Amino acid sequence: RSQNAHALILLNTITMLVRSITKRVSAAKSQGAKMLMPFSTLQKFNRDDALNFDELLTEEERMIRDTAKQYAAEKLQPRILEANRHETFDKAVFKEMGELGFIGCTLNEYDLPGVSSVAYGLINREIEKVDTSFRTALSVQSSLVMYPIFTYANKKVKDYWVPKLATGEMIGAFGLTEPNHGSNPGGMETTAKLDGDHFIVSGSKTWISSSPIADVFVVWAKDDNKDIRGFVLDRGMKGIETPKIEGKFSVRASCTGMILMDEVKVPKENMLNVKGLKGPFSCLNNARFGISWGVLGAAQDCYEVARDYTIDRKQFDRPLAQNQLIQKKLADM
Structure with missing residues (x-):
């Protein structure tokens, strides 16, 4: 029971x-x-914008993105094959970008547009889809040269250089990396010795984008107190040489070289108002934003090329894209 x-x-x-x-x-x-x-009532799938990213953008950001996309397709794409093959860079690219308002576009003085950081990122993404060399030129000019001059230089220096850099009339380069000091910039050997109303800058920088064609250089050196300071050097100053580095395996359409300084006499007023690694690191942080967007552009272009190929390429009387394994690889991308 x-x-x-x-x-x-x-x-x-x-x-x-x-x-x-x-x-x-x-x-x-x-x-x-x-x-x-x-x-x-479900939204139709858009293979070109699978995540509906466009919905997150403002009308202005979409317009800027479309302008950059059209420019990259019409002006940069036709150049890249020969530029990469022969390690050449057309300086006219700077003026073209300047006319479109791409250079230093997040700044809001000197008649610059002051657009959002997202808009600047979208420009970098579209340009990188063609090649990282062109995006590098834009990033260096905007983030590594214009930004420190705009942020740390005195008014006289800013008034002279910022407008000319923004239009692409002048080209800039950023000198931090040295032959013996890359990842450890604090160990730099370039010196800036005070001599009356001038600093005497001596040393060498290497792997510097745009240096062989640059008109102005933002160079970092150690002063008499071993403090890291930034200086704005003019191409016309005596003692500057900028030999080109050739035979690169990658980024071949970017003009890369050195900055050799042999007792270059630089006015005190050309010293930037920032001390220590904060100066160069703030520039690098500013540039990395554009780099990260550029990486997205390169990845997106790789996916789009692969996707279009599998749709156009036919085997056994059907597109490759109809094979499940191919679909999985595209989905993983």
Whole structure:
């Protein structure tokens, strides 16, 4: 009798649980049915914007993105093959970008547009889709040269250089990396010795983008107190040489070289108002924003090229894209 009683209690318990679960499932189905939209109202999938990124952008940002995309396709794409093959860079690119307002576009003085950081990122993304060399030119000019001059230089220096850099009339370069000091900029050997109203700057910088064609250089050196200071050097100053580095395996369409300084006499007023690694690191942080957007552009272009190829390429009378394994690889990308 005891066993029968226990069995009956267990059966009743199971029955109650099943009934409870059934009620909850029915309620959930009913609620879910109310939440489901008719298929006809679902948004159509856009393979060119799978994450509906456009919805997050303002009208101005979309317009700037489209302008950069058109410029990259019409002006940069036709150049890249020969530029990469022969390690050449067309300086006219700077003036073209300047005319479109791309250079230093987040700044809001000197008639600069002062657009959002997202808009600047979108420009970098579209340009990098063609090649990182062109995006490098824009990043160096905007973030590594214009930014420190705009932020740390005195008014006289700013008034002279910022407008000319923004239009692409003048080209800038950023000198931090040295032959013996790359990842450790604090160990730099370039010196700036005070001599009356001038500093005497001596040393060498290497792997410097745009240095062979630059008109102005933002160079970092150690002063008499071993403090790291930034200086604005003019191409016309005596003692500056900028030999080109050739034979690169990558970024071949970017003009890369050195900055050799042999007792260059620099006016005190050309010293930037910032001390220590904060100066160069603030510039690098500013530039990395554009680099990160550029990486997205390169990755997106790789995906789009692969996707289009699998659609156009046919094997066994059907596109490669109809194979499940190919679809998985594209989905993973």
